[in-house]
Amino acid sequence: MRAVRLSLVTAVATAAALTSMTACTSKSDASDGDAIQVTAADSTCETSAKTVPAGQVTLKIENKGSKATEVEIVFPDDRIVSEKENIGPGTKYTLTAEIKAGSYEIACRPGMKGHGVRQKLTVTGANAAAKRDPALDQAVAQYRQYAQDQADETVPLAQKFADAIKAGDLEAAKKAYAPSRIGWERTEPVAESFGDIDPKTDTRADGLEQGQKWTGWHRLEKALWQDKKIGAEEKTLADQLVADLKDWQQRVGKAEITPTSMANGAKELLDEVATGKVTGEEDRYSHTDLVDFKANVEGAQKAYELLKPVAEKNDAALTGELDKQFAALNTVLDKYRTDKASYDFVSYDKVGKDQRKELSDAVNALAEPLSKLAAAVAK
Amino acid sequence: MTETDTPEPGAGGQTGAAPSRRALIGWGGAGLALGAVAAGGAVALAKDDDGADRTDTAGAVEFHGAHQAGIATPVQDRLHFAAFDVKTDDRAEFVQLMKDWTAAARRMTAGRAVGEGAYGGLAEAPPDDTGEALGLPPSRLTLTIGFGPSLFDKFGLKDRRPAALVDLPPFPGDNLDRSRTGGDLCVQACADDPQVAVHAIRNLARIGFGKVAIRWSQLGFGKTSSTTPGAQTPRNLFGFKDGTRNIAGTETGRLEKFVWVGDGDGGAKDAWMHGGSYLVARRIRMQIEVWDRTSLQEQEDVFGRDKGEGAPVGKAKEHDEPFLKAMKPDAHVRLAHPDSNDGITILRRGYSFTDGTDGLGRLDAGLFFLAYQRDPRKGFIPLQRRLSAHDALNEYIQHVGSAVFAIPPGVRDAHDWWGRTLLSEEA
Numbered sequence: 001m002r003a004v005r006l007s008l009v010t011a012v013a014t015a016a017a018l019t020s021m022t023a024c025t026s027k028s029d030a031s032d033g034d035a036i037q038v039t040a041a042d043s044t045c046e047t048s049a050k051t052v053p054a055g056q057v058t059l060k061i062e063n064k065g066s067k068a069t070e071v072e073i074v075f076p077d078d079r080i081v082s083e084k085e086n087i088g089p090g091t092k093y094t095l096t097a098e099i100k101a102g103s104y105e106i107a108c109r110p111g112m113k114g115h116g117v118r119q120k121l122t123v124t125g126a127n128a129a130a131k132r133d134p135a136l137d138q139a140v141a142q143y144r145q146y147a148q149d150q151a152d153e154t155v156p157l158a159q160k161f162a163d164a165i166k167a168g169d170l171e172a173a174k175k176a177y178a179p180s181r182i183g184w185e186r187t188e189p190v191a192e193s194f195g196d197i198d199p200k201t202d203t204r205a206d207g208l209e210q211g212q213k214w215t216g217w218h219r220l221e222k223a224l225w226q227d228k229k230i231g232a233e234e235k236t237l238a239d240q241l242v243a244d245l246k247d248w249q250q251r252v253g254k255a256e257i258t259p260t261s262m263a264n265g266a267k268e269l270l271d272e273v274a275t276g277k278v279t280g281e282e283d284r285y286s287h288t289d290l291v292d293f294k295a296n297v298e299g300a301q302k303a304y305e306l307l308k309p310v311a312e313k314n315d316a317a318l319t320g321e322l323d324k325q326f327a328a329l330n331t332v333l334d335k336y337r338t339d340k341a342s343y344d345f346v347s348y349d350k351v352g353k354d355q356r357k358e359l360s361d362a363v364n365a366l367a368e369p370l371s372k373l374a375a376a377v378a379k
Numbered sequence: 380m381t382e383t384d385t386p387e388p389g390a391g392g393q394t395g396a397a398p399s400r401r402a403l404i405g406w407g408g409a410g411l412a413l414g415a416v417a418a419g420g421a422v423a424l425a426k427d428d429d430g431a432d433r434t435d436t437a438g439a440v441e442f443h444g445a446h447q448a449g450i451a452t453p454v455q456d457r458l459h460f461a462a463f464d465v466k467t468d469d470r471a472e473f474v475q476l477m478k479d480w481t482a483a484a485r486r487m488t489a490g491r492a493v494g495e496g497a498y499g500g501l502a503e504a505p506p507d508d509t510g511e512a513l514g515l516p517p518s519r520l521t522l523t524i525g526f527g528p529s530l531f532d533k534f535g536l537k538d539r540r541p542a543a544l545v546d547l548p549p550f551p552g553d554n555l556d557r558s559r560t561g562g563d564l565c566v567q568a569c570a571d572d573p574q575v576a577v578h579a580i581r582n583l584a585r586i587g588f589g590k591v592a593i594r595w596s597q598l599g600f601g602k603t604s605s606t607t608p609g610a611q612t613p614r615n616l617f618g619f620k621d622g623t624r625n626i627a628g629t630e631t632g633r634l635e636k637f638v639w640v641g642d643g644d645g646g647a648k649d650a651w652m653h654g655g656s657y658l659v660a661r662r663i664r665m666q667i668e669v670w671d672r673t674s675l676q677e678q679e680d681v682f683g684r685d686k687g688e689g690a691p692v693g694k695a696k697e698h699d700e701p702f703l704k705a706m707k708p709d710a711h712v713r714l715a716h717p718d719s720n721d722g723i724t725i726l727r728r729g730y731s732f733t734d735g736t737d738g739l740g741r742l743d744a745g746l747f748f749l750a751y752q753r754d755p756r757k758g759f760i761p762l763q764r765r766l767s768a769h770d771a772l773n774e775y776i777q778h779v780g781s782a783v784f785a786i787p788p789g790v791r792d793a794h795d796w797w798g799r800t801l802l803s804e805e806a
Contacts (some may be wrong), residue, residue, distance in 0.1 A: 260503055325589055353558070357592075361466060365589035375504030 034058075035094070036121075038098050038106060040087070041065040044110030045117035052099075054125030059095040059180050063087045070109040071269045073097055073121065076132070076202045077140035092346070100353065101125040136259040136377065139306040144252065146302055147187040151249035154183035158245050162238035165220065168230050177224065178288040181217060182343060184245075185292045187258040188245060189265030190255050191248050200244045204281070211293035216241055218283075230354030263307055263374035266300035273297065278360045290336050290345035293359075297333065303371065311376040318369055318376050325366035332362045415651075438571075439517035442450065442488045444789040445654050446639060449521030450726065450751050451628035453607040455569040458599030458730040460577040461584065462527070462562025462782055463591040469730030470534040474802050475591045480524070480566075480583055481796040490517030490627055491584045508561040509585070512578040520570040522798045525658050525784025528584060530563040539648040543640075543657055543754040544785045550767035552777065555753040559662055559780030562594045567658075567749070569728075573600070597662060599730020599747045606726065612689060612697060616665055616731050616744055617775070619682050620689035621711070626726040635759075637724045638751050640788075651800035654672065656751045659759040662780030670775045683710030689788070709771040720765065725750040725758045745776065746757050755783060 035218045042065040054204035061084065063069050071093075072083040081104065082097035099101070100121050107117035118312035161180040164172035184191060201216040209212055215237055223234045275280040278291040304311075304322060312319040336346040351359075442447050467473055483493045494507025531540035540718055570576040577598070584593050603615045606628045612620040626633050635641070640652045670678070679685055683692050683706035691701030691712060706713040717724050728751065733744040752758030767773065787798055 263503075305618065319591065361464075361592035364592065365466065368588035371505045375501045378501070378503040 004005060008267075014232075035060045036106075038062070038071055038108070039064055040069045040071060040108040040110065040117075042110050043117065045106065045119055046223050047106050047119040049162075050120055051122045051124060054099060054101045054123050057097055057123065059097075060093060061087060061093045063089055063091055065089055065110050067111045070112040070116075071095065072107045072109070072116075073099065074105050076103055076105075076134075076137040077138075077257065078253075079255070079257065080142050083253075099123050105376060122221045126261075129148070133260075133310060135310050136307075139259060140208045140257050140262065142306050143303055144255070146306075147190045147255065147257075148249075148252045150183035151245070151252050152189045154180065155242070155245055156159045156349070157183070158184055158242050160221075162242045164343070165230055165238040166235045170224060170228065170230060174286070177217070178283075178291040179343065181288075181292060184248075185281065185295035186302070187233050188296070188299070189224075189259065193255050193261075194248070194251055196246055197248045201241060204284075216244070218285075221283065221285045224260060236273060244287050255362055259307060259310070260374045262303045263370075263377055266303040266373060267367060268364060269296040269300040269372045270370055274360070274363050274367060278356060280351075280356075280366060283348070285349040287350075288345070290333070290351070291343050294333055294343065294345065297326070297329060300364040300370065304370070305374065307377050311373060314379045315372070316371055316378040320340075321369045322366070322373070325362075325369060329362040331367050332359060387472075388711070397778035405435070429521055438519055439489050440519050440521050442485050442522075442790065443792055443795070445791070446789045446800060447521075447523045447786060448488070448595070448789070449569050450638065450656060450728070451520070451606060451626075451634055452521050452569070452784070453610075453628055454605055454728055455521070455576075456571045456602060457521050457569065457573040457576050458602075458749075459568045459573070459580045459596065459751070460599070461566050461568075461580045461596040462594045462660075463564040463566070463587065464594045465530065465533055465563040465582075465591050467590045468533065470802075473534060474798075477798045477802065478796045479586055481581060482788055483586055484522040484579075484789075484797070485793070487512075487579050487582065488517065488520045489523060490515075490520075493586070500562045507567070509578065509582055511581075512575050515572055515575055518572040518575040520568065520575050520579060522583075523567040523569075523658075523786065524598070525565040525786045526798065526801070527562045527564060527782060527784050529561060533563070535680060536801070538648070539651065541640075541652050541785055542645045543649070543652075543756060544783065545756060545760075547755070547760065547781055547783050550763050550778065552611075552767050552773055553696045553781070554777050554779055555781050556779050559595045559597075560782060562782050564591060564783075565658070565660070565784045571695055586656065587644065597732060597747050597780075598734075599732050601731040603729045603731055603746060604727040606728070612627065613691070615746055616733075617670055617682075619678075619679070619684060620697060621682065622687060622727045622729075622784075634726075635728065637728050637753055640753055644753065652785060652787065653800075656753065656786040657755050657758070658784045658786050659748075659750045659755055660780070660782045661748040661778050663746045663748050664743070664777045664779045666777070667742045667744050680707050681711060681775070683707070683712035707771065709769050711766075711770055711772045714766055714770050715762065720762055723758060723762050725752045725762070745782070751786065787800040 002320045034049070035045075036052065038059050039046040040061060040063045057073070059071065061071050066089050068089065069087050070083060070085045071087065073081040074097075075081060081099060082095060084095045085092050087093050099350045104121040104123060105118045106121050107116040107118045123164070157180040158177070160165060161173060161176035164176050188198075188202075191201075197214070202218065203212070203214065203216055205214065205222070219237060220234060220241070225314075273293055273296050274283075277289045280287065281290050282292055283289045304326070308319055308322075333345075334340060336351070337344055338361065405623055425460075438454055442448060449590055457666065465473065467476075483607055486493060492508035492513065493508075497506045497508040497510030497513055500506055526544075528540065528544055528546055531537055532542070566580060568576040568579040570579070579657045580596065584591075602613050603618075604622050604625050605612055606625055606631065608627050612623040615621050626637060628634075638656050640649075640657075640721065642650075645652065679692075684690060684697075685692075685702070688695070689697040689707070692710070693702055693705045694700075701712055703713045703718060713719060727749065729746050729748040731744070732747045733742055735743055737743040750759055767778075785799060790797060790799075
């Protein structure tokens with residue numbers, strides 16, 4: 001089944017260019033150089049202008065509330081353009097950012113959490129980005145939230161893992177290893193998009209580049225299961241793992257996420273399963289591959305389900321097949337745990353050749369249609 | 380590894396002319412470019428190369444016919460054989476796969492890319508065709524499908540299983556590897572270019588994901604039989620010409636008698652097999668290193684032929700009629716000859732294989748034996764019973780993989796599809 005491309009992308013881009021040309025002459029509430037006054041309080045967020053010209057945009061922020069706040073300029077899909085965290089009660093801050101034409105929001109987040117209080121901001125001028133289907137923006141925003149949740153949940157689990165290592169408790173550390181990876185494995189393509197975090201946290205012995213120091217989960221996995229000892233080096237590495245994961249947690253909000261990258265990310269998670277987990281290469285010392293396997297599938301399924309409303313309109317046969325194959329793969333995976341609510345999976349060294357073949361067949365059956373999801377949302 | 384009696388015949392198979400894959404892609408590409416121009420206001424034109432000039436079909440073997448190609452067709456140089464397990468339990472989905480496979484096979488055997496080609500489509504989606512056969516000629520690619528006994532346990536087909544499709548019995552000396560044995564389906568891809576054969580299986584497997592999964596597959600690099608008269612019999616990896624008297628593709632009478640399933644075979648129940656055949660596949664490992672240390676005399680005694688010319692014992696030429704009693708009682712030719720087997724004759728299409736080494740520093744090599752016959756109960760089974768019990772060659776070989784398939788009749792025309800006579804409700 002092949003999607004037929006409608007040559008609309010060019011048309012839309014042209015229309016957008018024309019619109020922005022006219023927009024240049026339209027009136028703005030704030031002229032170039034004028035700052036937008038942002039008055040943040042515990043439940044309000046007032047802005048002095050709703051429309052500004054493209055270019056350097058300045059926010060003069062004042063926190064009149066009782067809690068520390070955070071002010072962000074965000075894209076329609078919730079990606080952060082620029083932000084200032086931890087603005088204390090009664091303090092002021094000036095935030096400047098280079099912003100292209102388009103629709104944005106200014107978010108004040110009292111207490112530095114939650115969705116925050118928001119105001120629209122329209123930036124006028126040339127080079128506006130083509131508008132996307134709002135349903136896709138919503139999918140991206142929800143996926144970003146999911147990725148953030150995974151990072152937020154992972155950090156304390158990684159801390160628990162690190163604490164056990166630092167206490168020299170081999171058994172507790174082994175127990176905490178696989179759970180500390182679940183959130184990461186669910187959203188690995190987002191983490192990998194930063195480029196510098198994944199090599200520090202998730203490199204396998206064979207993935208090291210010349211001169212690269214081996215750090216992260218798998219280095220510790222080897223210490224726990226193969227070397228069966230915890231030394232000073234491992235304790236330092238455990239702290240570093242937590243620090244690197246906190247870096248990831250901080251940056252999820254700024255990740256470049258698009259509907260296409262979500263769809264491809266879902267497929268990449270299945271690729272990860274096919275190349276690393278089915279073969280037992282990922283967790284070669286602990287044999288906890290099935291935990292990572294399940295997390296990869298869950299993350300792929302989340303991305304798919306968020307994109308499904310749009311994909312279904314374009315290619316209902318594809319989404320029907322994907323629903324079926326996700327269910328089929330999950331059914332096969334469930335054979336390897338007794339409690340469907342737990343992540344206690346059978347050790348992968350106990351999974352025989354025929355069983356691995358069955359898992360591999362189910363992965364292929366899902367990954368093939370999943371490779372067509374990006375086209376179904378890019379139409 | 381059997382010897383049968385067949386006079387060497389005239390050229391068989393339908394070799395014609397076809398444009399190269401590149402030329403066809405070019406045509407399709409032009410169509411796509413036009414579509415893109417028109418797409419400002421409308422839907423892009425589907426790539427349509429069905430209008431391509433078909434008068435020149437050099438290197439293409441006709442896909443349609445009363446019998447499937449790849450049996451009587453002159454043996455190509457290379458093989459990629461795949462056995463599949465069916466994963467779906469939805470009959471309609473399986474029927475659709477057979478139709479999709481037929482469409483892809485029709486295109487690939489004509490030297491065309493699968494679906495909408497290997498490039499020029501949506502940038503966000505993987506291309507339909509995997510691309511490694513672009514620019515290569517059709518290379519006489521044939522694709523032949525078969526249905527294994529286990530398929531008939533599915534889709535309510537139990538009553539349609541042909542009487543002749545029996546499970547092969549165990550033979551003395553068998554050491555079958557389960558992961559190289561059996562299969563619900565098989566596809567035999569033969570071509571003169573290995574890349575074309577591999578491309579075909581790879582693309583069929585890809586189309587099949589979710590419906591079927593490859594159970595095992597085998598590459599063959601050197602044909603060991605000929606169905607072309609006058610052609611030299613190719614040597615097997617023991618260095619011998621074996622099976623010099625095969626059925627030729629042009630020997631209509633012998634094909635009807637020994638290969639094609641006849642009108643009344645198996646009664647009305649098995650009428651769907653009329654025009655089909657039965658395939659036995661055996662992966663026969665050769666103890667290469669042991670054989671190579673064997674004296675020339677012993678080697679020639681084992682086969683019952685001389686090594687240079689391939690002539691039967693006491694004869695001068697390869698194709699001279701053998702005098703069986705001059706051979707040792709356990710000589711391969713003597714035991715396999717139709718005169719020793721009540722006239723049993725099968726059509727062999729085997730290939731040599733080497734799958735690297737076996738971890739003990741020995742070649743993992745041998746013969747991938749493929750034999751087509753009208754009824755395995757009167758073909759391979761009695762023949763192999765005899766050979767497995769007595770053949771001197773057994774000291775140097777071991778059967779390690781095995782499968783049997785019902786080969787349905789040919790796809791008649793552009794509307795027909797693989798397995799229609801078995802699966803179609805209106806058949």
